[in-house]
Amino acid sequence: MLIRLRLICAACLFLLICGCGQSVDQTEKPAEPKAAPAIQASVTPTGAKTGSLEQSEEEVTVVNLAQGLDHPWGMAYLPDDEGVLITEKYGGVMRYRDGRLTRLTGAPEAFEYGESGLLDIALSPDFATDRRVYISFVQGGRASNRNALFTATLQDDALVDGAVIYTGTERRNSTRHSASRLLFLPDKTLLMSMGDGAAEAAQAQNLSSTLGKIIQLDTAGKPVSTPYFEKSVAGLFSMGHRNIEGLAIDPQSGAIWSTEHGPMGGDELNLIEAGKNYGWPVTTFGLNADGTIISRKQSAKGVTDPYAIWVPSIAPSGLAVYRGSKYPDWDGDLFAGALSGMQLRRMRVRNGEVVLQEVLLRQVQTRIRDVMVSPEGDIYLLTDGENGKLRKLIRE
Numbered sequence: 581m582l583i584r585l586r587l588i589c590a591a592c593l594f595l596l597i598c599g600c601g602q603s604v605d606q607t608e609k610p611a612e613p614k615a616a617p618a619i620q621a622s623v624t625p626t627g628a629k630t631g632s633l634e635q636s637e638e639e640v641t642v643v644n645l646a647q648g649l650d651h652p653w654g655m656a657y658l659p660d661d662e663g664v665l666i667t668e669k670y671g672g673v674m675r676y677r678d679g680r681l682t683r684l685t686g687a688p689e690a691f692e693y694g695e696s697g698l699l700d701i702a703l704s705p706d707f708a709t710d711r712r713v714y715i716s717f718v719q720g721g722r723a724s725n726r727n728a729l730f731t732a733t734l735q736d737d738a739l740v741d742g743a744v745i746y747t748g749t750e751r752r753n754s755t756r757h758s759a760s761r762l763l764f765l766p767d768k769t770l771l772m773s774m775g776d777g778a779a780e781a782a783q784a785q786n787l788s789s790t791l792g793k794i795i796q797l798d799t800a801g802k803p804v805s806t807p808y809f810e811k812s813v814a815g816l817f818s819m820g821h822r823n824i825e826g827l828a829i830d831p832q833s834g835a836i837w838s839t840e841h842g843p844m845g846g847d848e849l850n851l852i853e854a855g856k857n858y859g860w861p862v863t864t865f866g867l868n869a870d871g872t873i874i875s876r877k878q879s880a881k882g883v884t885d886p887y888a889i890w891v892p893s894i895a896p897s898g899l900a901v902y903r904g905s906k907y908p909d910w911d912g913d914l915f916a917g918a919l920s921g922m923q924l925r926r927m928r929v930r931n932g933e934v935v936l937q938e939v940l941l942r943q944v945q946t947r948i949r950d951v952m953v954s955p956e957g958d959i960y961l962l963t964d965g966e967n968g969k970l971r972k973l974i975r976e
C-alpha cells in the first residue's frame with residue numbers, strides 16, 4: 581500500500597534553513613552554517629523553485645541480483661539479453677547475466693586507491709554493430725594521476741583490442757575528486773566529466789586544464805572542436821565543476837543533467853549546457869567540513885547557478901532520467917542515488933522548477949553509487965562498498 585507522508589513544503593524549509601527567503605541578491609553573501617533539518621531536503625538557490633518533499637516508506641523496495649562486487653561504480657545495459665556490464669572501482673569489469681557474475685578479461689589497469697580506480701562505463705552508440713565499450717578510469721599513482729578513457733571490443737567474456745584513447749591534460753597529486761562519468765549524446769559524441777582533484781580546485785577555472793571540466797570527444801577519443809570557450813583545452817564543453825558523480829540525458833527533451841559533490845551543504849543538481857561555467861570554486865553554497873568559508877559568493881556574473889542544492893549534503897552519485905512504460909507516473913523524473921544520504925531521490929522537474937522530490941529506499945540504508953534505467957523501464961542500482969550489490973527496484 582502506498583503510504584506517502586507529505587512532510588513539509590520545501591519552500592518553507594528553505595526559509596528555515598537559509599533564513600534568506602527574500603533572496604534579492606545572492607552575490608557577495610557569506611555562506612552561513614546551516615542546521616540540519618529532520619529530513620534531507622533540497623532547495624534552489626533563489627528559493628523560488630521548490631517542490632514538496634515526500635518520503636515513501638513502503639511503496640518501493642529492491643531485490644538483489646548480484647553481490648560481492650568490489651566498490652562497483654558504473655554500469656551499462658547490454659542489448660539482446662546479454663546482461664549488464666559493471667565496473668568495480670577496485671576490481672575490474674564484470675558481466676551480470678542470468679543470475680551470475682563473470683569477470684571480463686582485458687580491463688585496463690587502473691590506479692586503485694581512495695576515490696580513484698575504474699569508474700564509469702558506456703556502450704558505443706553503434707554497439708549493435710561495433711561492439712565497442714568505453715571505460716573511464718584513473719591512471720598513475722598517489723602523487724601523480726589523471727583521468728583516462730579506454731575503449732575495447734566486447735567479445736564473449738573478453739574486452740579485446742583495448743586501447744587508451746584519451747587522457748586528461750592535467751595530473752593530480754590527490755586521490756580524491758577523481759570522478760569521471762561518461763555520457764553519449766544523440767550526435768554520437770561523448771561527454772567525459774573529470775573532477776577537480778581536491779587539492780587543485782582552482783584548476784576548475786583554468787581554461788587550459790581538464791580538471792573540473794566536461795570534455796566532448798568523438799568515438800575515437802579525439803576532442804571535438806568546440807566553439808564554446810576561447811583559447812581553452814581541446815574539447816571543452818563546460819567548466820567550473822567540482823566532482824560530477826552523476827551525468828544523464830533526458831532522451832525525450834535532450835536536457836543534460838549532472839549531480840555534483842559540493843563541499844558541506846553544497847551538493848548541486850546542474851542543468852548542463854555547452855559553454856557554461858558552473859562556478860566552482862569561485863561560487864558555492866557549501867562550506868569546508870570545519871565550517872570555514874570557501875567562497876563568499878554563491879552566485880556571480882558569468883556563472884550558471886545550480887538548479888538545486890541539497891542541504892545537508894546527500895552526496896549524490898549516479899543519475900538517470902526515467903523514460904519508460906513500466907512506471908508511467910514517473911515519466912520524465914530524475915533519479916539520483918545518494919552515498920552519505922543512503923537513499924534514492926526522485927525529482928520532478930517541470931517548466932524550469934523542481935516541483936517535487938521523493939526519498940525512496942531510505943529503509944534499505946545503503947550507499948547508492950549508480951542508477952540506470954533499462955530499455956524495459958526497470959531501474960537498476962549499484963550499492964557502494966566491498967560487498968557491492970546490483971539491485972533492481974521493485975514497486976509494489
Ligand SMILES: [Ca+2]
Nearest residue numbers: 848858859860
Ligand atoms: Ca556550481
